[in-house]
Amino acid sequence: MVSLDAGKVINVTPRYARLRADPNGSTKSPIIGWQNIELISDRPLETMLNEFKQLKKEYPDRILIGSIMEEYNKAAWHELIERVEESGVDALEINFSCPHGMPERKMGAAVGQDCALLEEVSGWINEKATVPVWSKMTPNITDITQPSRIALKSGSEGIAAINTIMSVMGIDLKTLRPEPCVEGYSTPGGYSARAVHPIALAKVMQIARLIKEEFPEGRSLSAIGGVETGNDAAEFILLGADTVQVCTGVMMHGYGLVKKLCTELQDFMRMHDFTSIEDFRGASLPYFTTHTDLVQRQKEAIKQRKAIRMGLQSDKDWTGDGFVKETESMVSN
Ligand SMILES: Cc1cc2nc3c(=O)[nH]c(=O)nc-3n(C[C@H](O)[C@H](O)[C@H](O)COP(=O)(O)O)c2cc1C
Structure with a gap:
C-alpha cells in the first residue's frame, strides 16, 4: 500500500492486538480475531516502485496489483497513478x-463512507488510470452497495x-x-x-448481487476477509468472487499458507x-432471498x-400400481 509522501506516515508500536477463541484468552487457544492500528507503508515510494519493477522482471507472467492511497488532491492522485503504472503493475x-x-487526513474510509467524495475522487482516478482499477470498500457503512455502485x-x-x-x-x-x-492510550x-x-461473506454477497443485477456486462469482484482455508476461499467464489485475497492469515501462518489454500x-x-x-463461481448466489420468501417457501414445504404424511384422503386416491408406496405412507412406525 503506497502513497506519494511516506514521510507523513508514522506508525506506533505495539500496533496489533489479538482475540483468542478461549474466553479467558488462553495462549493455547486459536486466534480468531486481529486488530491493527497500522497505517499504510512508511517505506519511501521509490523503494516500493523499485520492488514492483523487480517483481515484474522476475515474474513477468504473474499479475501484480499496486495498492494505492492519496490525500484529497487530484494532482497528487494523478502523479501517484502515473508513477505506480510506470513501475509495470x-x-x-x-x-x-x-x-x-x-x-x-481525509483518506481511506473517509472517502469510502462519503458517496459524493467517492464519486469525485473515483472520477479523478479513472480518468487517469490506463490499467484496470479495483475500488476497495469499507464494511463500516450501513449499505456497502451504495459506494460500490458509485x-x-x-x-x-x-x-x-x-x-477491516x-x-x-x-x-x-x-x-x-x-x-x-x-504509552497508556x-x-x-x-x-x-x-x-x-x-x-465479509454478507458484504461480498451483496456486492455480487449488485454486479449481477446492475452491471450485467460483468465487473470484477475480489473477496477478502478471514480466509485461512481453501474452503473459506471456495465460499467467496461460490458467492461470485473472481479472486480471493488473504492478509492476516499469511501474517499469522506465513507464505506456506498459500500452498495449503x-x-x-x-x-x-x-x-x-x-x-x-467457472464451474462453481456464483453457484450459491441464487439461494439468497428475502425473509418473506423464506416464510412462504416453508409454508409450502x-x-x-x-x-x-397423511397418506390418502380417500379410497378413490389409490393409484393402482402405486399401492405399496401408498400403503407405506400411512404406516405410523
Ligand atoms: C496489519 C494490517 C495492515 C493492513 N494494511 C492495509 C493497507 O495498507 N491497505 C489496505 O487496503 N488494507 C490493509 N489491510 C486490510 C487487509 O488488506 C484486509 O482487507 C483485511 O485485513 C481483511 O482480510 P483478512 O481477514 O484476510 O486480514 C491491512 C490489514 C492488516 C491486518
Whole structure:
C-alpha cells in the first residue's frame, strides 16, 4: 500500500492486538480475531516502485496489483497513478476503506463512507488510470452497495471487499487501559481474521448481487476477509468472487499458507467434479432471498410434507400400481 509522501506516515508500536477463541484468552487457544492500528507503508515510494519493477522482471507472467492511497488532491492522485503504472503493475487497487489513522487526513474510509467524495475522487482516478482499477470498500457503512455502485459507475472495473471492521480489541482489566496500548492510550483500529469472515461473506454477497443485477456486462469482484482455508476461499467464489485475497492469515501462518489454500481448494473442486473455477463461481448466489420468501417457501414445504404424511384422503386416491408406496405412507412406525 503506497502513497506519494511516506514521510507523513508514522506508525506506533505495539500496533496489533489479538482475540483468542478461549474466553479467558488462553495462549493455547486459536486466534480468531486481529486488530491493527497500522497505517499504510512508511517505506519511501521509490523503494516500493523499485520492488514492483523487480517483481515484474522476475515474474513477468504473474499479475501484480499496486495498492494505492492519496490525500484529497487530484494532482497528487494523478502523479501517484502515473508513477505506480510506470513501475509495470497490471492493475490498481484503491484504498477507500482503511478505518483508522488515514481518515484523519481525509483518506481511506473517509472517502469510502462519503458517496459524493467517492464519486469525485473515483472520477479523478479513472480518468487517469490506463490499467484496470479495483475500488476497495469499507464494511463500516450501513449499505456497502451504495459506494460500490458509485465506484463502478465512475469507471472502476471492479470492487475489492472487505477492508477491516472498526474495533476496540479489549480493555486490560489490571491496568484499565484499552488494547493495543501505546504509552497508556489507544485508538480504535481495524478488525480482521477468522471472526470477520461471516461479515465479509454478507458484504461480498451483496456486492455480487449488485454486479449481477446492475452491471450485467460483468465487473470484477475480489473477496477478502478471514480466509485461512481453501474452503473459506471456495465460499467467496461460490458467492461470485473472481479472486480471493488473504492478509492476516499469511501474517499469522506465513507464505506456506498459500500452498495449503490451493490444495484445499483443489480438494473441494475434486469432491464436486469441478474442473475450473467457472464451474462453481456464483453457484450459491441464487439461494439468497428475502425473509418473506423464506416464510412462504416453508409454508409450502410443510403443506407438502403434511400431505405426504397423511397418506390418502380417500379410497378413490389409490393409484393402482402405486399401492405399496401408498400403503407405506400411512404406516405410523
Ligand atoms: C496489519 C494490517 C495492515 C493492513 N494494511 C492495509 C493497507 O495498507 N491497505 C489496505 O487496503 N488494507 C490493509 N489491510 C486490510 C487487509 O488488506 C484486509 O482487507 C483485511 O485485513 C481483511 O482480510 P483478512 O481477514 O484476510 O486480514 C491491512 C490489514 C492488516 C491486518
